[in-house]
Amino acid sequence: MTGNVLSPFISDEWQLQLTILLPLAAALAIRLAQKRPNIREAVSLVTSAMLVLLSYSLYRNLSQGFELKLVWFEVIPGLELSFTTEPLALLFALMASFLWLVTSIYSIGYMRGLREPGQTRFYQFFSIAITTVMGIAFAANLFTLFVFYELLTLSTYPLVTHKGDNKAKSGGRTYLAVLLFTSFVFFMIAIMGTWLVAGTLDFTPGGIFDHQVAPGICAVLLVLFIFGIGKAAIVPFHRWLPAAMVAPTPVSALLHAVAVVKGGVFTILKVCTYIFGLELMPELASSQALLYLAGASVFLASLVAMRQDNLKKRLAYSTISQLGYVTIAALLANNAGVIAGGMHMVIHAFGKITLFFCAGAILIRTGKKEISQMAGLGRQMPFTMVAFFIASLAIIGLPPTAGVWSKWFLLQGALDAQQWLLLLVLCLSSLMSIFYLLAIPVRAFFPGSDPGPRSSVRQEAPLPVLIAIGISTLACLLLFLFPQPLFDLAAAVITTQGGEAR
Template identity: 60%
Template sequence: MSISLAHMLQLTILLPLLSVIGVLATSNKPNLREAITLSTSMLLIYLVSQLYGANAQGLALNISWGEIIPGLAISFTVEPLGMLFAFVASFLWLITTCYAIGYLRCHHEKNQTRFYCCFAIAISAVMGLTFSANLFTLFIFYEVLTLSTYPLVTHSGTDNAKLGGRTYLGILLTTSVVFFLLAIVGTWQVAGTLDFKQGGIFSSDVNITIAGTLLVLFIFGVGKAAIMPFHRWLPAAMVAPTPVSALLHAVAVVKAGVFTIVKICVMIFGLDLLAILPTTQLLLYLAGATVLLASIIAMRQDNLKARLAYSTVSQLGYVTIGALLATPSGITGSGMHIAMHAFGKITLFFCAGAVLVRLHKSQISEMRGIGKQMPLTMLAFAIASLSIIGVPPTGGTWSKFFLLTASIDTKQWLIMIVLMLSSLLNIAYLLPIPFHAFYPNILTKQNSPEINIASEQTEQTKQTLAIPRYEAPLPCLIAISITCTMCLILFIYPQPLFELASAILPYRN
């Protein structure tokens, strides 16, 4: 092999940063600029696949960029949970870039070079966070991810975008400094180390009250996991262009949050300690409340991106619940849901962006009948909705199955009810969108505000339906087709994801 595995690991972190130089150098040559981004993302997928092969063979891989103080180094390692997230992020970087090319050009977005540069820096931060060998390293890249995505949230430069950006940055930085950093310092003082370790790093005689307090600080401190009440940054960030929404919801930011939660639960606390902490149950109920409340709020949103944003808040609660249930099936379900939700939700955002670009519609009440004009887009929306709901023949079925199993195994009947009610709410706020897109005049009610809007604009609707079929720009349609197909493939062939998710706990029974 011409390049060592250690160099490959470092290159996965540095390669997206190196692409920034090429993107800046070709800023006045859009085709070349985007070719560099696409080539870099494909090379990143290759590097991640090589690391996966080495990890599958049981090869230990650890590197260090040096100690800050004795016992506290910036270091990286390869393990199954990190591999799972790295695969999802690297693959979806390629797909989102393809989508962004069509979207940004068709929508005539300004500052496209800045977009690709910040996107690359964010992916570099994700790779660094993914392969972090300790909490200190993870925290550094966690913060870099926040700062690098801020210009993307405020990309349009409008007052509304700047306000959303301030909310985004304010909540994420505040939770990091007030809670996350304090939890890291407390863990260092109690455990004497910040290195991730299977089974946790706390001694068997650790004070339960202190450990429980640290868990609360971690859950609130990882603001990117969007546990209520620290979730408002996510809906606020929806002022960003659709490719940025896809980055926030599927490729990087929120997935970095729940990835961090799972890694802390497994490799800082360990499942044995987690199961006996008094605050675990309280946090489980908080995560359950987040799942239900966010779903209820989502139902009330007429703006499609806002509805999808609150849906994401709800779905992230699933991953947190799986981690806090502290069972092998719960951890497996959480790991799989990171990937399953990523493909489903990114498809939904891609479809929302396609409708905006082609039909200039962002309100759900305006989307009746658009299935006649954009049949492929709305079919993809329907399939991705089924994956978010968690029903066959889509991949979301498997992750929700393991999460439900974990709640039954632990006799958490209230959590089980929450998961089932949430799936019913998912049906209520997602499926009517594609249904009415294809069948606008079925199941109408005189008193429905949404229907009244449609009935008042009957003539306009008829004119709209007379427009010939046309879809999103080809790069957007390719991206939508790939992610939608993955929702189906992951139902038929979930084995690779299952193996990585179940390997998070090598001692799994």
């Protein structure tokens, strides 16, 4: 018997099971309560809070040395639909469950504030998407991960096309086409090749390829995996992400911070550390070329972001750039890189979700979408724009926000690998992010001669929106002051590889 708070009431195996089944049950309850908005939204809030508690309980189990394995069924001998707990999984699950709770709070204010149609459908598919995220997080093998990875694509498609107009349908088609193309042309072939070469798809500390496998085969498989994991939005398979900006802001927050893109970079981290292993990765000829490709994604997306006047599109291209950071961290395949990848996955989530929350708050109160229209907005929405400023610092990687820690380890990883060109790209990208992010709050608080809104009356967004913005902004600051739990989970991935965190 383990020592966490839920163990006297729920067995450890059922705690793991409920992390996947509970959001699915919530989706059914939301549908049944469609004519009672208060009950519908209460179900979403209560379920997301319970999921946070379950994830924390599993984290406590892991910290006490208890790892769980749950098998749903065996497809063929040696191939199971199964789940397990390990440090990277808990890092992703804790982040996703907590941000689902925060986004649920935000959604109440946003959806009611704009009187969005189809709110029951929105909350229902939101819950289903979180089910798939938990399945990805705790997948014990590539087969299980692939099943939930594809279900995540399908369950978020109705959210992307929520508005139902031609623009939403066009964006949804691009979203679906790119993600399904990369999955079935590259990802599935990579998984099949891995099964044929290694004889297993289980995530294994240190990797699953033995020394008898030709390095050239592993190098080709690595290329297929990186291109196949389209949710990581590496160039040239990134177009789905800006196209998905037609969705409501809570969906954009879900895509960019909680579910889709983080599911992508989590999968890359998982494949690099538990399929290839940190010892094999540097020996592969393709890893160097993929590092440069990820660096190109970081740099080019930053350039495009600087040219965007639409706020959500600027944030979308910023996300593409920041995802490249995690991909680089995974491909560096050293201790500092793994720690940087795990930490940046979480820290970027809090920073980026805050920025999207603020964009939605501005839309609710002013209807403004273009940055050129936001001069002087700081007088009307000071809380929102201060939060935007703090979250921007987190994305850039400046104190007193948590972004400084993941950027520090990423630069250290590049130094350890003697990747001087990548080091230059990372520094240039951070400088560019200063220009395309901090320019927004500066314009809002110091409009100069720009004829912005002259009203000094405060017009902040509804209270649930402000509460969610406050929580995510506070997290950006608290993770700077107390980064140790985040570091410990990321570093524990290294110790499972047989290495030593430093």
